[in-house]
Amino acid sequence: MLKPLGDRVIIEIVEEEEKTASxxxxxxxxxxxxxQGRVVSVGEGRLLDNGSKTAPDVNEGDRVIxxxxxxxxxxxxxxxxxxxxxxxxxxxxx
Amino acid sequence: MLKPLGDRVIIEIVEEEEKTASxxxxxxxxxxxxxQGRVVSVGEGRLLDNGSKTAPDVNEGDRVIxxxxxxxxxxxxxxxxxxxxxxxxxxxxx
Amino acid sequence: MLKPLGDRVIIEIVEEEEKTASxxxxxxxxxxxxxQGRVVSVGEGRLLDNGSKTAPDVNEGDRVIxxxxxxxxxxxxxxxxxxxxxxxxxxxxx
Amino acid sequence: MLKPLGDRVIIEIVEEEEKTASxxxxxxxxxxxxxQGRVVSVGEGRLLDNGSKTAPDVNEGDRVIxxxxxxxxxxxxxxxxxxxxxxxxxxxxx
Amino acid sequence: MLKPLGDRVIIEIVEEEEKTASxxxxxxxxxxxxxQGRVVSVGEGRLLDNGSKTAPDVNEGDRVIxxxxxxxxxxxxxxxxxxxxxxxxxxxxx
Amino acid sequence: MLKPLGDRVIIEIVEEEEKTASxxxxxxxxxxxxxQGRVVSVGEGRLLDNGSKTAPDVNEGDRVIxxxxxxxxxxxxxxxxxxxxxxxxxxxxx
Amino acid sequence: MLKPLGDRVIIEIVEEEEKTASxxxxxxxxxxxxxQGRVVSVGEGRLLDNGSKTAPDVNEGDRVIxxxxxxxxxxxxxxxxxxxxxxxxxxxxx
Numbered sequence: 001m002l003k004p005l006g007d008r009v010i011i012e013i014v015e016e017e018e019k020t021a022s023x024x025x026x027x028x029x030x031x032x033x034x035x036q037g038r039v040v041s042v043g044e045g046r047l048l049d050n051g052s053k054t055a056p057d058v059n060e061g062d063r064v065i066x067x068x069x070x071x072x073x074x075x076x077x078x079x080x081x082x083x084x085x086x087x088x089x090x091x092x093x094x
Numbered sequence: 095m096l097k098p099l100g101d102r103v104i105i106e107i108v109e110e111e112e113k114t115a116s117x118x119x120x121x122x123x124x125x126x127x128x129x130q131g132r133v134v135s136v137g138e139g140r141l142l143d144n145g146s147k148t149a150p151d152v153n154e155g156d157r158v159i160x161x162x163x164x165x166x167x168x169x170x171x172x173x174x175x176x177x178x179x180x181x182x183x184x185x186x187x188x
Numbered sequence: 189m190l191k192p193l194g195d196r197v198i199i200e201i202v203e204e205e206e207k208t209a210s211x212x213x214x215x216x217x218x219x220x221x222x223x224q225g226r227v228v229s230v231g232e233g234r235l236l237d238n239g240s241k242t243a244p245d246v247n248e249g250d251r252v253i254x255x256x257x258x259x260x261x262x263x264x265x266x267x268x269x270x271x272x273x274x275x276x277x278x279x280x281x282x
Numbered sequence: 283m284l285k286p287l288g289d290r291v292i293i294e295i296v297e298e299e300e301k302t303a304s305x306x307x308x309x310x311x312x313x314x315x316x317x318q319g320r321v322v323s324v325g326e327g328r329l330l331d332n333g334s335k336t337a338p339d340v341n342e343g344d345r346v347i348x349x350x351x352x353x354x355x356x357x358x359x360x361x362x363x364x365x366x367x368x369x370x371x372x373x374x375x376x
Numbered sequence: 377m378l379k380p381l382g383d384r385v386i387i388e389i390v391e392e393e394e395k396t397a398s399x400x401x402x403x404x405x406x407x408x409x410x411x412q413g414r415v416v417s418v419g420e421g422r423l424l425d426n427g428s429k430t431a432p433d434v435n436e437g438d439r440v441i442x443x444x445x446x447x448x449x450x451x452x453x454x455x456x457x458x459x460x461x462x463x464x465x466x467x468x469x470x
Numbered sequence: 471m472l473k474p475l476g477d478r479v480i481i482e483i484v485e486e487e488e489k490t491a492s493x494x495x496x497x498x499x500x501x502x503x504x505x506q507g508r509v510v511s512v513g514e515g516r517l518l519d520n521g522s523k524t525a526p527d528v529n530e531g532d533r534v535i536x537x538x539x540x541x542x543x544x545x546x547x548x549x550x551x552x553x554x555x556x557x558x559x560x561x562x563x564x
Numbered sequence: 565m566l567k568p569l570g571d572r573v574i575i576e577i578v579e580e581e582e583k584t585a586s587x588x589x590x591x592x593x594x595x596x597x598x599x600q601g602r603v604v605s606v607g608e609g610r611l612l613d614n615g616s617k618t619a620p621d622v623n624e625g626d627r628v629i630x631x632x633x634x635x636x637x638x639x640x641x642x643x644x645x646x647x648x649x650x651x652x653x654x655x656x657x658x
Contacts, residue, residue: 128260128262128271140235142237142238142239143237144237144238144239146239148235148239151193151194151232152193159190159262159271161260180193181194183193184192184193184196184260184271185190185191185192185193185196185198185229185271186190186191186193187189187190187191188189188190188191
């Protein structure tokens with residue numbers, strides 16, 4: 001098990017086929033193109049200046065869209081993950 | 095449904111024809127040219143240092159002008175959207 | 189009507205003829221040259237870290253001098269406007 | 283009358299002859315060379331994070347030394363002025 | 377004994393063989409590739425603006441993943457260590 | 471008299487001969503080389519976010535070492551001075 | 565005597581021979597290589613935004629490891645010193 005620290009979130013990358021099925025297609029454009037994934041694990045949240053931590057806005061299992069070039073990759077038990085900061089997550093697909 | 099996180103806002107891009115009808119035309123100039131759109135979904139607001147969140151200043155359905163190169167594009171169920179930070183929205187067309 | 193967000197201000201650009209009449213002439217210099225305009229609409233003010241908003245220091249109708257390369261242009265019902273941050277306004281002409 | 287906003291100060295540039303008379307001469311050096319002027323008008327002060335404004339440390343009529351490349355120039359009723367931030371003023375000549 | 381200061385953490389670098397055994401393999405990619413290590417010593421935590429220190433989120437003995445190019449190396453009694461800031465630690469391997 | 475503003479300090483540059491006499495010699499090195507001077511005048515201190523000012527840590531007459539490339543030069547009644555920020559002063563020679 | 569200001573610390577550089585004896589050797593690597601020294605004098609600590617100062621985490625006589633390219637050099641009564649900010653000290657050798 002991987003437990004992200006602070007405001008970090010571990011994302012399981014969602015494959016292209018699955019992405020099309022969900023009806024989200026990334027258009028051709030010069031703009032930054034976000035990616036899709038599923039939240040696997042969530043840190044305890046960002047440390048505020050007053051010493052408390054903020055509960056994260058995403059939960060395990062959430063399907064999310066995140067900034068494409070954010071985070072660091074790793075492979076764990078044969079699957080690809082990304083470790084992002086929560087702020088790199090743009091939206092939850094409800 | 096897409097739920098933006100934090101201080102983010104999802105914008106439906108308003109087409110050129112519609113833009114002319116509303117009487118807003120972007121002049122030829124070297125300055126940054128803002129774009130027009132309609133707010134589709136609004137995050138819970140920016141997290142302040144004291145741990146509270148600020149209610150956003152825009153609401154679903156608002157017609158807004160935003161900085162042209164801001165945000166990330168995505169296509170959902172055949173429509174183009176932008177995910178912006180609320181601070182990239184310049185003004186509401188009342 | 190255009191309602192600027194946050195600490196933004198909408199400025200109607202004052203034409204050159206009018207500028208000369210008011211006795212303000214911009215000298216030849218390598219320094220940044222401010223411009224003149226009239227405030228058309230004012231946002232609710234900047235959000236402070238304690239969650240309150242600061243009332244803006246300019247009001248509708250104020251004649252102001254602002255940093256020349258600040259803001260974004262737009263044309264609304266045939267007139268040119270600039271959307272600036274209040275901090276880009278240098279002085280009020282009293 | 284010009285009323286500077288926030289932590290800005292309007293300075294009347296002091297001419298070279300007058301500068302020599304006051305005994306202040308700028309040495310030849312690669313270092314930044316400050317300039318001299320007289321305060322014409324003072325803003326209400328910088329807005330602090332707690333929402334209050336700080337009273338400025340300079341007053342109308344003060345003779346001051348300021349960072350040479352700071353601020354924006356303008357000419358008003360035939361005189362040259364600079365609009366600076368108060369923090370660009372280095373010292374008061376007492 | 378080495379006692380890291382502030383929000384710093386001393387990491388013993390985990391060798392490649394051991395890394396494979398744990399089932400974590402770093403994929404080929406242009407993205408930043410995190411590394412693995414074991415926490416040897418932990419500072420007293422980051423100093424907050426209110427003057428208190430935050431207890432660190434990692435403990436001695438934790439196996440962690442950290443950003444590859446973070447920190448400074450040193451060799452102590454024949455072993456290689458890294459001194460990182462706690463924020464460079466991405467996740468704990470539970 | 472020159473009264474520095476805010477967290478600024480006016481330094482009278484100490485000549486080379488005097489510097490050797492005090493036993494402080496700057497070594498040959500690629501590192502930044504600090505300089506020596508005597509404090510002539512001290513501002514009221516840095517403005518904190520809570521609106522109070524911090525009393526400065528140096529006093530008139532202190533002999534100090536300061537970062538070499540800091541500050542702005544000026545000549546007043548035939549002497550060379552530097553106007554520095556207090557944070558550019560590294561140490562007091564006791 | 566040299567009294568460092570604020571969060572600064574004066575370090576006496578520890579020679580190479582002494583360094584080997586303590587069992588700390590710096591490996592060959594492209595990473596930043598920290599250096600070793602002994603604390604000679606400590607400032608009163610960093611000024612916090614609430615106006616108080618934080619007591620420093622190092623004391624006179626501590627043997628420390630610090631970031632190699634940090635600080636400014638000076639020679640005082642025939643010895644080499646470095647003036648660093650406390651944050652440039654990585655760890656205490658206990």
